[in-house]
Amino acid sequence: MKHWIIGICTSVLLLLNTIIGMIPMLLLALIKLLVPLTPVRTACFEAVRWIASTWASINGIIFRSLTPTRWEVRGDQSLRKNESLLVISNHQTWVDIPALMAAIHGKAPFFTFFLKKELIWVPFLGLAWWALEYPFMRRYTKQQLEQNPDLRGKDLEITKKACDRLRGRAVTLVNYLEGTRFTPAKQAQQASPYRHLLKPKSGGVAFTLSAMGDQLSQLLDVTLVYPGDSAPSFWDFLSGRIAWVIIDLEKLPIPQAMTQGDYQQDPAFRAAFQTWINQLWQHKDEKIARLRQQGLEST
Numbered sequence: 001m002k003h004w005i006i007g008i009c010t011s012v013l014l015l016l017n018t019i020i021g022m023i024p025m026l027l028l029a030l031i032k033l034l035v036p037l038t039p040v041r042t043a044c045f046e047a048v049r050w051i052a053s054t055w056a057s058i059n060g061i062i063f064r065s066l067t068p069t070r071w072e073v074r075g076d077q078s079l080r081k082n083e084s085l086l087v088i089s090n091h092q093t094w095v096d097i098p099a100l101m102a103a104i105h106g107k108a109p110f111f112t113f114f115l116k117k118e119l120i121w122v123p124f125l126g127l128a129w130w131a132l133e134y135p136f137m138r139r140y141t142k143q144q145l146e147q148n149p150d151l152r153g154k155d156l157e158i159t160k161k162a163c164d165r166l167r168g169r170a171v172t173l174v175n176y177l178e179g180t181r182f183t184p185a186k187q188a189q190q191a192s193p194y195r196h197l198l199k200p201k202s203g204g205v206a207f208t209l210s211a212m213g214d215q216l217s218q219l220l221d222v223t224l225v226y227p228g229d230s231a232p233s234f235w236d237f238l239s240g241r242i243a244w245v246i247i248d249l250e251k252l253p254i255p256q257a258m259t260q261g262d263y264q265q266d267p268a269f270r271a272a273f274q275t276w277i278n279q280l281w282q283h284k285d286e287k288i289a290r291l292r293q294q295g296l297e298s299t
Contacts, residue, residue: 007239010066014059014238021055022124029131048131053110056101063098067240071102072295075249079107084171084215086208086254087111089222090197090284091176092231095242099224100174103247108220109170114204135162137204163211173208173216177201177277182231194285196292202277206263206270213259223248223284225291246291252280 025048032044063069079085085108089100100111113129117136120126129136166173177200180186192199209216225246226232232242258276261269 003239003241006066007235010062010238010240013062013066017055017058017062021051022128025051025128025131026124029127032131033127044131045133048128049110052128052132053105056105056110059098060101060105063102063237067237067242069237069240069242070244071099072244072246073103073249074246076251077103077107077249078251079104079220081107081109082170083217084109084169084173084212085218085220086205086216087172087174087220087222088177088205088280089174090182090224090288091178091180092182092224092226094234095226095232095237095245096176096224098237099245099247100222102245103222103249104172104220109172111174112166112171113174114176133162133165160207160211163208167212167215173212175205175208177205177281194281196288197281197285200277200281202270202274203263205277206258206261206273209254209259210261210263213254213256216254219252219254221250221252221280221284223250223287223291225288225295227295244295246295248287248291 028044028048028051032041032048035041087100087104089096104111112132112134114135114137115129120130120136122129163173178198179201180198182196182198186198187194190199223246225248227243236242255276258273261273263270263273
C-alpha cells in the first residue's frame with residue numbers, strides 16, 4: 001500500500017507539472033510552426049527550452065521529495081553550461097532519463113535527445129519535441145534497404161540536417177548507441193559480444209561529429225547501473241521501489257581524426273570509427289560489471 005500511495009502521488013504531481021508546462025510550450029511551438037521568420041523561431045526555441053528546463057528542475061524536486069532512490073553520481077562532474085558536449089549512454093529503461101537528469105541537469109546545456117521518427121506523432125509531446133528541435137531518426141530494416149537501395153544513408157542524412165540546425169547553440173546531445181533498450185532477448189538475438197550491452201550503432205555518432213565536431217568540446221560517457229538482475233520499470237521508480245542508481249560520468253577527448261572522415265563513402269574511415277566505438281563499448285561493458293559488484297557490496 002505504501003508504494004501504491006507514493007506512486008500515485010508522484011504520478012499526479014508529474015502529470016500536473018507536465019500539463020502546466022505543456023500549455024505555453026505548445027503555444028510557442030505553434031508560433032514557431034506558423035511564423036517562418038528566423039528571429040521569431042529562435043526566440044520561440046529559447047523560450048521552449050527554458051520551459052523544458054524548468055519542467056525538468058521541478059520534476060527533480062518531486063522525485064527527491066517523494067521517492068527514496070539514492071542517485072550515486074560518480075566520476076568527473078566538472079561540466080559547463082556554455083559548452084556543448086556529446087553524451088553516450090547505455091539504455092535499459094525509461095528510468096535512464098531521470099537518472100541522466102539527476103546527474104547532469106543544471107550543470108550542462110539542456111538535453112537534446114535523438115528520437116525515433118514515430119514519436120513525432122505522440123499527442124502534444126511530439127509537437128513539443130519538434131519545437132525543441134530534437135532530431136527524429138528513421139531506422140530502415142535490412143529488408144527495406146534491399147527492396148529500395150535509395151533509402152540507404154537517408155537516416156544519417158536526417159541526423160546531419162538536424163545537427164546543422166543546432167550549430168551555434170550550446171547543446172547536450174544525447175545518443176543511446178544501442179538504438180533500443182537492452183533486454184536479454186535482444187542481446188541473444190544480436191549475438192552481442194558484450195555481457196551487459198547490445199551492439200552499438202556508430203553511424204549516427206559519426207554524422208553528429210562530422211556536422212558538429214568543431215563545436216563539441218568533449219565526449220561524456222555515461223554508464224547507468226541498477227540493482228537486481230533486470231532493469232526496473234518506470235512505475236518501480238515512481239512508486240519508490242528503486243533503492244539506488246549508480247551514474248558514472250567519464251569525460252573523454254574526441255579524437256580529431258574521428259570528426260573529419262566520410263563515414264558513408266570511406267570504408268577505411270568507417271572501419272576506424274567502428275573500432276573506436278567498439279573500444280568505448282568494451283570499456284563500458286567491463287565498467288558495468290565492476291559497478292554492479294560495488295553497488296551490491298554497498299547494500
